[in-house]
Amino acid sequence: MGINKHENSKDAPKPVGKFAQTFISLYEVFSFIGRFFKEAFLPPYEFKELMRQCYEIGYRSALLISTTGFITGLVFTKQSRPSLSEFGATSWLPSLVGIALLRTLAPLLTGLIAAGKVGSSIGAELGSMKVSEQIDAMEVSATNPFKFLVTTRVLAATITMPILTFYTAMVGMLGALLNVSVNEGTSATTFFQSALESITFLDIIASTFKAILFGFTIAVVGCYQGYNSSKGTEGVGKAANSSVVTAMFLIFIEEVVCVQIFSLFNT
Amino acid sequence: MVQKENIHTDAEKVIEINGLYKAFGSYQVLENASLDLYKGENLVVLGKSGTGKSVLIKIIVGLLRPDSGLVKVLDHIVDEISYEELLALRLRVGFSFQNSALYDSMTVKENLEFPLVRNRRDMGKSDVNALVEEMLDAVGLSQTINQMPSELSGGQRKRIGIARTLMLKPEIMLYDEPTAGLDPITSKEINKLINTVQERYHTSAIVITHDLTCAKETGNRVAMLVERSFERQGSFEQIFNTGDPQAQPFFDYNFIQ
Numbered sequence: 226m227g228i229n230k231h232e233n234s235k236d237a238p239k240p241v242g243k244f245a246q247t248f249i250s251l252y253e254v255f256s257f258i259g260r261f262f263k264e265a266f267l268p269p270y271e272f273k274e275l276m277r278q279c280y281e282i283g284y285r286s287a288l289l290i291s292t293t294g295f296i297t298g299l300v301f302t303k304q305s306r307p308s309l310s311e312f313g314a315t316s317w318l319p320s321l322v323g324i325a326l327l328r329t330l331a332p333l334l335t336g337l338i339a340a341g342k343v344g345s346s347i348g349a350e351l352g353s354m355k356v357s358e359q360i361d362a363m364e365v366s367a368t369n370p371f372k373f374l375v376t377t378r379v380l381a382a383t384i385t386m387p388i389l390t391f392y393t394a395m396v397g398m399l400g401a402l403l404n405v406s407v408n409e410g411t412s413a414t415t416f417f418q419s420a421l422e423s424i425t426f427l428d429i430i431a432s433t434f435k436a437i438l439f440g441f442t443i444a445v446v447g448c449y450q451g452y453n454s455s456k457g458t459e460g461v462g463k464a465a466n467s468s469v470v471t472a473m474f475l476i477f478i479e480e481v482v483c484v485q486i487f488s489l490f491n492t
Numbered sequence: 493m494v495q496k497e498n499i500h501t502d503a504e505k506v507i508e509i510n511g512l513y514k515a516f517g518s519y520q521v522l523e524n525a526s527l528d529l530y531k532g533e534n535l536v537v538l539g540k541s542g543t544g545k546s547v548l549i550k551i552i553v554g555l556l557r558p559d560s561g562l563v564k565v566l567d568h569i570v571d572e573i574s575y576e577e578l579l580a581l582r583l584r585v586g587f588s589f590q591n592s593a594l595y596d597s598m599t600v601k602e603n604l605e606f607p608l609v610r611n612r613r614d615m616g617k618s619d620v621n622a623l624v625e626e627m628l629d630a631v632g633l634s635q636t637i638n639q640m641p642s643e644l645s646g647g648q649r650k651r652i653g654i655a656r657t658l659m660l661k662p663e664i665m666l667y668d669e670p671t672a673g674l675d676p677i678t679s680k681e682i683n684k685l686i687n688t689v690q691e692r693y694h695t696s697a698i699v700i701t702h703d704l705t706c707a708k709e710t711g712n713r714v715a716m717l718v719e720r721s722f723e724r725q726g727s728f729e730q731i732f733n734t735g736d737p738q739a740q741p742f743f744d745y746n747f748i749q
Contacts, residue, residue: 269610354595362593365553366607366660367582373610 257449261379264372271377278381286335286342286389293334294393298322298400301330306408315409316419322401323420327428331394333480336439339386340472344447347378348468351451352461360452375452379444386440387433394432431487438483439476446472503530505564506664506696507552512561514547521547523720525561529664534690534697536711538704538731540742543717545700546590549666552698553587554578566663583611586662586695590669592653594641600652601637604628608659627655630692631685647678651685658693665689665697671706683709704732704743716742 302322309315351374354360363370398420405411447468454464507529514522521544529535539545550556551563554570563570568581594603604624608615615623628634631651641649650670657665670686671679683706689695699710707714707728714731716724724731732743 269613350597357591357596358589358593359595361550361555362587362589362595363606364555365582365585365587366611366656367579368607368610369579 253453254449257375257452258445260371261376261445264369264376265380269372271373274373274377275380278377279385282339282343282378282381282385283389285346286339287392289338289342290335290389290393291396293338294331294396295400297330297334298326298397298402299404300400301325301397302401302404318405318409319401319411319416319419320423323398323424324428326394326397326401327424327432329480329484331390331397332432332435332439333476335386335390335393335436336443336476336480337473339382339389339440340443340469340476343382344443344468344472345465347382347444347447348451348454349461349465351375351448352454352464355452355454356457356461371452375448378448379441382440382444383437384440386443387436390432390436427487427490431483434487435480435483438479442475442479443472446475503532505529506531506566507698508562508564509548509552510562510564512548512551512563513559514544514551514556515559520720522558525717525721527715527722527725529696529698531696532690532694533712534686534699534710536699536701536707536714536728537717537722538702538707538714538742539717541702544720545702545717546668548717549587549668549698549700552666553582553585583660584662585664585666586657586660588650588654588657588665588667588670590672592641592649594644594649594652594656596641598641599637600628600633600639600641600644603641603652604656604659607656611660623659627658628652630658630688631655645678647674647681650674650682654685654689658689661693663695665695667697667699667701669700669702671701671703676705679703679706680709682706686710702742718742 302318305318305321306315309317309321351360354374360370360374363373398417401420402411402413402416405416406413450464450468450471454460505528507527509525509527512522512525512527513520525548527535527537527548537545537548547556551558552565552570558571565581566584568577570578570581573581594600595606598606601624604627605620608620608623612620624637625634628637631654633648633651633655636644636648636652641652644652654667654670665686667686670682674682686697686699687710690697697710699706701707711728714726714728715722716731718724718736724736
């Protein structure tokens with residue numbers, strides 16, 4: 226129903242302990258996620274808004290991701306060289322950088338940058354729409370604001386993140402290539418041949434899975450915080466802030482879990 | 493200032509509120525409140541700030557749920573219908589927000605199109621464009637069609653908000669503080685627009701306000717919210733000359749006297 230449960234005295238939560246409150250919050254989050262899946266599959270579909278959000282999310286993060294990815298690739302190569310050169314194994318640099326970037330650095334970096342850029346922006350935007358009654362205005366004009374605002378953003382972030390992740394990996398490789406060609410005189414063909422040879426299909430699957438998971442997490446957290454922000458400008462600030470903090474924390478947790486799961490397949 | 497005539501109360505009821513209770517925690521906002529809106533009339537709900545006037549119309553459109561009591565809108569009991577039925581009912585009830593609530597990432601045209609393209613999917617682009625132009629013309633702001641809400645003045649935002657609400661051709665209009673924060677001249681224009689909407693689109697309306705000029709100019713009937721219920725209802729003059737010690741202070745401090 227389009228009824229704000231927290232403003233309803235009948236449904237207003239009774240004072241409960243912190244432990245119970247945690248479970249109530251968890252229930253609310255899972256209900257929110259459940260509603261997303263329901264709305265995502267049921268017509269009508271908001272294709273135009275979905276495309277706009279994909280463009281916004283990609284465009285918003287592209288410059289920062291390019292810069293960070295390039296620098297990470299370059300610095301990672303530079304820092305790894307001394308250890309490898311001790312064993313005369315600097316020729317392994319391309320494959321080391323390739324695996325590191327694809328397996329962990331690219332998904333994690335992209336996730337963290339998107340949490341900062343996209344997550345905060347979603348939290349603040351929806352929070353401000355809530356405060357200025359724009360979400361209520363959609364409700365009363367017989368439009369489902371959840372479908373228009375939340376479903377499109379979550380889908381867009383989930384679709385865009387894998388693309389951004391592979392883009393980061395590619396830009397990071399370019400940074401590594403620059404360092405390797407200056408120091409070892411390695412050609413681009415040799416570098417990419419060596420780097421790609423060591424990458425397995427499982428690496429690509431794992432990276433894609435993590436990117437999808439991170440994108441979904443960032444958008445769900447941002448939308449949840451914004452959509453449920455309390456009234457007032459302070460609420461908007463809180464929504465933006467907690468979107469970033471919560472999403473970053475969850476990304477690290479998910480990274481650890483994913484590494485454990487995919488290492489089982491590797492063995 | 494011309495005072496409007498009372499519509500006969502034997503007309504059809506489009507909104508029926510009976511024994512309505514609403515509280516936020518321990519704060520009781522509405523208590524045994526009863527109110528009827530008759531077809532074709534503009535009913536002004538007067539009352540001090542924070543007395544629950546906006547809560548009342550939010551309950552009418554299902555944005556808030558009553559604790560108890562009957563809220564019947566166009567023969568539908570709001571609290572008992574499904575979400576799909578509620579959405580269908582909302583197509584027939586327009587809601588003009590106090591702060592206009594224009595979508596600030598969209599142009600004026602996109603704001604007006606928004607409810608239409610999602611609820612009248614059978615309408616062609618040319619029909620939608622024609623309706624946008626008609627509504628902008630009705631509120632006298634055709635020139636703002638490609639502007640962003642941030643480029644509009646307070647009065648213009650209010651009028652665009654009303655135009656957006658009219659896009660779905662509602663039978664009932666709910667105005668939440670339509671003249672709040674506006675200068676007297678712009679307020680007068682808004683009052684005139686409310687009357688134009690009533691005449692041109694044959695709407696019934698509830699106008700929530702604490703502005704006596706607005707109440708006198710737009711209302712066929714006035715209901716005063718005092719002590720959480722509508723004890724006093726009638727023509728503007730009847731309410732204004734109430735002599736009631738609870739209601740009188742509200743009028744004593746108004747410039748109209």
